[in-house]
Amino acid sequence: MRKTLLIFLFSIIALYSASKPTLTVYTYGSFTAPWGAAAKVKEAFEKEHNATLKFVSASSAIGALRKIQLEGIQTKADILMGLDTATMEMAKKTGLFAPHDLNLSRISLPVSYSDDTFVPYDYSYFAFVYDSDIVKKPPSSFEALAHMPKDFKIIIEDPRSATPGMGLLLWIKTVYGDRASAYWQCLSPHILTITKGWSEAYTLFLKGEADMVLSYTTSPAYHQYMEHRDDIKAALFKEGHYGQIEVAAMLKRTKHPDLAKAFLDFLLSEKFAEIIPTTNWSYPVRTPASGLPKVFETLPRPKQMLLMDPKHVEQYRKEYLREWLRAIGQ
């Protein structure tokens, strides 16, 4: 009896140790949504590598970073996916991430990009999204937005927890400079609520809680592609659009450094570039041979991407945040 039990135990242990290594990726919620990229990415990656890919989602990318920090030495994360150029320097400062050692010449972005830790995997432009059946005359600039009627409400994300929130902060800073604070004060009455992450904001918007939501120029593609709806549109602003380049990095403490590197390399692959447009609803960092899906060609695309230097952002991040809190708080 005891013998069989021992054999049983050993076989479990043997099975366990022989099983494939698991690579754990922390990311934001919409990436792992039923319509999100996670399932297809997992399938494609696992086909190429003898490994299990596991996605763990937080409410936002910054939330995922905080989760890693909160878990301290006990974290299971190997990869953090979903930060952007505005937040990656902040993440670097934690000293948790390792260099990728990859050649980034394969990618083509609207702006130049080089970083030894974070690997870009997609990009888009921030924009306010509205339902053209409800909002007949959307604002065409920040000025127009601030002067909308009093009951015109927008939902934005918290710059402390969500990259789109930070994006808007920097967008307004780029456009208004020293007058950014004054602009936020004008915008403040139009803000219905400030959510912790993009998913919450977008869900609220789709429920009809607000007139516009801070999202991306590429968001309407989802509704055209998945639901054949043409009424959801992104408002193009005269002042130009701030960009978001999403990035990923591996943790220093990962138990599978080679696998983690392989995953980062996979993010730059053509296969990944094929998956990302119609799952994460953004532009891939390289154009796949088959080209972009049709809906992306009809999307209005800003001529130029506004983007602050990551180091500059990190230097002034706290100051900008304080300024923002003060502007909307008082």
Next chain:
Amino acid sequence: MRQLRSLWVGWLPGVLAALGLLGFAVMLFVVLLRSAGTLSLSSLDPQTLHVVKFTLYQALLSTILSVGLGLLLAWALAHQPRFRGRSLLIALFSSSLVLPTLVVVFGLIGIYGRNGWINQLLFWVSGDDLGSYLYGLFGILLAHVYLNASFASRAFLHAFESIPQEKHKLAKSLGFGVWQRFWIVEWPSLKQTVWSSAATIFLLCFTSFAIVLILGGSPKYNTIEVAIYEAVKLDFDLPMALKLALIQLALTSVLVLLSSSFRSPITNLKKSTAHIIWQESRGIIWLQRGLILLFTLFFVTPLLSIVAEGVDAGLWQIVQRPIFRQALMTSLAVAILSALLTLLLVLVLSAAKRNFDMPTRLGRSPWARLWSLLITLSGNLYLAIPTLVMGLGFFLLALHSALPRTLWAWIAILTANVLMSLPFAMAVIYPQMMKISQRYDKLSFSLGLGRRERFFAVELPYLRGVMAYVFALAFCLSLGDLGIIALFGNESFMTLPWYLYGLMGSYQSRDAAGVALVMLLLSVAVFVWVPKLFGGRDVTHR
């Protein structure tokens, strides 16, 4: 003297427990102060100052509104002593203590939210609605008033009904008007209850977390507790969190000292039957009935909306989700363990305190007063140490510890729940124990009853009822709390409030409605049935 000597069994565990609790508090201070290190508290940046100011401001407004409304309601109820369903209504209002905060917030959103009943009604009537008005100061005040006014009214009603009947008769025969009656007859009897309730409510609103977290809506409306949470979870800015925690600790200590005459209004939960005989004028009658009706609507509609939405949400599907079952099991385990621990601690602490307070026992020994005071202090630690501050302390310990995080989560959540329930438990158990002693000590000592006989034959029959009540109370408080779990919760350690918060945060309102309904039913069922099932026959002193 044989009995007296054997009393050490009655005081030693209590003293040890009290020392343990106080030691825990000291350790928490040391952990926080040590981590603070070179932190300078002298320079308060404007943002922190704003948070501190807002915390005080909303607590003050909430207190004034809750006490004012509670007083009006109690006044109306006191002078409408006879109508159908009155005692049920009063029981309902006093149950607000055990309603899970998050569930109440969910109910309030169902009524006052952008798509809530009020907006729907207005839209149906006039084709236009109020838009979004709940999030912000209004929402915070609304939820605070909902929870506190109803409970305060119970204590005030008791004070109204404790006024000797002769006073009202005298006032009537002297031809007093309603104002004169209030100022000369009623206010003097209410004053003390009003002040002590106000002090409690202020403290509760000052350290309010879940309500502000959800209904605050933006950083404009942060309390210190929420700011601590955000500093940890959003910014991982531990120095900032520590700074806020120390400010919070300093302020609550000052507040607790200022309200040192503080007496928990919960002691007044006994039913009183002294009805006031006073034929009111017609206008006043309508005013009183109107007040009762309006407040009942205010109180009942959010609960109805939870039931309506929960039933509508397809409860069966939600209940079958593995994640729901996991949260339910964890919550039940947490609540039962917390309630049992609370019961154990409160019995030991009260028994020890009684031994030091009773002249027939150890009341005359030289250190008795000091020990008694220490025990009281240890039972009321929760008032001075806000949940999130305690959570931060545990969090810092866990951060550098090799013990599994889940174990820390269990320790932290059980400690927090027990400390939260203890002040209420002490206020209920201790007076009852004293009463038993005052009445039977001389008799049972003279009969030479042993410890065990004394407990089972004399004490238990009188304690069963309050013990069951304390268990139910601690169970409900622990089941519904969203505090420490906000710092320690993750996908592998999930309680019902944390699950509900996640669902609400991601606006999955159907699932949230289902979970809210389950929590509501569970709390009400335990609060109503446990005292009935285990409380035994009602053995009351006359």
Next chain:
Amino acid sequence: MLHIDDLSYVYKREEPPYRYSMQVDAGEIAAVMGSSGSGKSTLLDLIAGFLQPQEGCICLDGKHLEHLPIEKRGVSILFQNHNLFEHLSVAKNIRLGRKEATDKEIADILEEVGLGGYEKRLASELSGGQQQRVALSRVLLRREPILLLDEPFAGLDEQTKSQILDLVREITDRHSLHTVMVTHDPEDAKHIADRRYLMHDHRLTPQ
């Protein structure tokens, strides 16, 4: 004359109603005796108007009182305790009886009950006997024709009690009051009452 004729009140539905008949002339004291719970205090509540009788009448010099509101019945009451508002001064307590009363009137009345110069004291500072005297002085100020006493001497020591009983006698005589006194002590009744009634078996009978 205060005339109470076949007044009935149902206290508990399963029990027979209380029935009261009695009369008191101006300047007279009627004592109502009986064991506790026999219904003697209910009589005072009926006269004062705190309770409404099912039938019967309460007449003062031929005028029906039973449908008048409490404050119009011309009644002053003295309970065993709680006759004063402890947080108010003696003068303020007395003035509650009649707002227009002058300081002089209050001083005179206090003199009459043997508490001259006590105006500024807080009611809570007085002894039981003194409190009852203040309450009696308010009765005097009100000048209402009916005085109801609900065991007002039960908590006092013998000496104080007899002093206050004498004071009640004196006041009743001087101001021609119709005084109804509920007491469980036959000695009190013997001491000052002109008429004596006993509450027994739900019925009030003259002795």
